[in-house]
Amino acid sequence: MKKQLRKEIIAARMSQPDDVVAEKSARIAEKVKSLPEFQEAGLVMFYLDFRKEVATGELIKYCLEKGKRVVIPITDTKNTKLIPSELKDFPGDLTSGTWGILEPKPDRVRPVEPTEIDFVIVPGVSFDVKGNRLGYGGGFYDRFLRQTRPDTTFAALAFELQIRDNVYPEEHDYPVHYVITEERLIKCRRATG
Secondary structure, three states: OHHHHHHHHHHHHHOOOHHHHHHHHHHHHHHHHOOHHHHHOOEEEOOOOOOOOOOOHHHHHHHHHOOOEEEEEEEEOOOOEEEEEEEOOOOOOEEEOHHHOEEEOHHHOOEOOHHHOOEEEEOOOEEOOOOOEEOOOOOHHHHHHOOOOOOOEEEEEOOHHHEOOOOOOOOOOOOOOEEEOOOOEEEOOOOOO
16 A cells, blocks of 8 residues: 555656746745744754655755754665754755765764754655655654654645545654645644643
8 A cells, every 4th residue: 555655646746847846845935934833943954855855955045044053864774764964055065865865975964963953844755634644665754753852843845746645654653743735734733842
């Protein structure tokens, strides 16, 4: 079920023209900026978009201009974990990393403790309105989100076509507080704190 859904949604996402992805991403970014938890966050973690995911570049630039600290994940495949690394120069700090996803250049790695992060922008293949997510199958984010503070806010960025009634959540899956699409801002569970 999960494999099929993953395949279906990635195909639908990939079939969108670049200008549509850019336009929808811009609408999603505006909704993110309006969230009080995002406005108050001093340290925000972003994924770097890949294969027509919701684009995060404009939001990263926005945070850096506003004086917020930004971290991005480094995928440590050997230890199956994400290492948050501070990004100071976008896109100058970056190079192609694991699976062709942008990561910090080796001399620009600046590890940050997960407990320092106030707000995490979470990627995924599909989501439901309860905040459950279907990831890419590695479990990297499920493990990582458990290491943040109880009051850290998690927001998933998704195109409306990625929202499904059932994404087959399992015991170890970690839900998000918000799912933000080009059409709506879905509040899934109350952020604690």
